[in-house]
Amino acid sequence: MPELPEVETVRRGLEQKLNKFIIKKVEVCRDSTVAFPSSKEEFIKGLLNSLIYKWDRRGKYLIAKLKEVQNDNTQFPLENLQNNGFLVVHLRMTGYFEFIENSSSACKHTRIRLFDKNNNELRYVDVRSFGQMWWINKDLSPYKIIKGLGSLGPEPFSKDFDANYLKEVISKRTRSIKAILLDQTIVAGIGNIYADESLYSAGISPFREARTIKKNELIKLKEAIVTILKKSIGSGGTTFSDFRDLEGENGNFGLQTNVYRRTGKECRKCGNLIERQKVTGRSTHWCPKCQK
Numbered sequence: 001m002p003e004l005p006e007v008e009t010v011r012r013g014l015e016q017k018l019n020k021f022i023i024k025k026v027e028v029c030r031d032s033t034v035a036f037p038s039s040k041e042e043f044i045k046g047l048l049n050s051l052i053y054k055w056d057r058r059g060k061y062l063i064a065k066l067k068e069v070q071n072d073n074t075q076f077p078l079e080n081l082q083n084n085g086f087l088v089v090h091l092r093m094t095g096y097f098e099f100i101e102n103s104s105s106a107c108k109h110t111r112i113r114l115f116d117k118n119n120n121e122l123r124y125v126d127v128r129s130f131g132q133m134w135w136i137n138k139d140l141s142p143y144k145i146i147k148g149l150g151s152l153g154p155e156p157f158s159k160d161f162d163a164n165y166l167k168e169v170i171s172k173r174t175r176s177i178k179a180i181l182l183d184q185t186i187v188a189g190i191g192n193i194y195a196d197e198s199l200y201s202a203g204i205s206p207f208r209e210a211r212t213i214k215k216n217e218l219i220k221l222k223e224a225i226v227t228i229l230k231k232s233i234g235s236g237g238t239t240f241s242d243f244r245d246l247e248g249e250n251g252n253f254g255l256q257t258n259v260y261r262r263t264g265k266e267c268r269k270c271g272n273l274i275e276r277q278k279v280t281g282r283s284t285h286w287c288p289k290c291q292k
C-alpha cells in the first residue's frame with residue numbers, strides 16, 4: 001500500500017505534469033471508484049471545465065483544488081478564477097496515475113480517465129480496485145464528507161507531532177506501539193513499511209504495550225519516523241513493489257529497508273536473524289535483539 005512518501009511522490013509528479021490541465025472529458029470505467037457524489041453523472045458534470053489548480057496531500061489522501069474555467073482563453077490570474085470544489089483521491093492498495101500525451105485506448109484496469117482539450121489524459125489505474133475518488137462541491141468540506149480524512153491525526157512533519165504529543169496519546173493505551181503507529185487518527189500517513197522501519201531504527205519492539213514506552217524512547221521514535229520518511233520521499237518512494245510514479249517508474253532507487261521483507265536475513269546491526277509475526281493482522285518485521 002502506498003504510504004506517505006509514495007503519495008507525496010505522486011503529488012509532486014502530478015503538480016509537475018499537470019500544468020494548467022483543464023478537464024474537458026471524463027470517463028468512469030468502473031462506477032465503484034467514485035465514492036462521492038453517489039451519482040456518477042454528478043461526479044462527471046462536477047469535474048468538467050475544471051482547472052486542476054493545485055495538489056495537496058493530507059496523510060495518504062491527495063486533494064486537488066479545482067477552479068472553474070468556462071472559457072479556454074482565460075488570461076486573467078488563475079487565482080481569481082471561481083473555485084470549483086475538490087477532487088480527492090485515495091490510492092489504497094494498488095492505485096496509481098499515468099499521464100499520457102495524446103492518449104489512446106485504456107488498459108483493462110483503468111478506472112477513471114480525465115482528458116484535456118488536446119487529448120492528454122490523466123489516467124487512474126487500479127488492479128485491486130480499492131482506491132476511491134471524490135468530487136466535493138465548493139460549498140461542502142472534504143473533511144466533513146470524507147470521514148477518514150476528517151479524523152486524521154497530525155502529519156509527521158508538523159509541529160504538533162512530537163514526543164509530548166505521543167506521550168499524551170499513548171499514556172493509557174494498552175495496544176501495541178505497532179498498532180498505534182498504523183492508526184491514522186494518531187498520526188497520518190504511516191503504514192506497514194514505515195512503522196516497521198521506524199521501530200527498528202528507534203530500537204523499540206513492535207509488540208510493546210504503547211503506554212510502557214518512555215519519553216526518551218518516544219523522542220527517538222519521532223526522529224526515526226521523520227528521518228525515514230524524508231529519506232524515502234527524497235528517493236521517490238521506497239522499495240515497495242507495486243508502487244509506480246507517473247512515469248511508470250518503480251521508486252526503487254537503492255533505498256534499502258532494514259527489516260521490512262527481510263525475514264530470515266541478518267540484521268544489519270547485530271547479525272541476528274530478522275523475524276516476522278502478525279500484529280493486528282499486519283506482517284511485522286523486527287530484530288528481537290536490537291528491539292526491546
Ligand SMILES: [Zn+2]
Pocket residue numbers: 267268269270271272287288289290291
Ligand atoms: Zn539486530
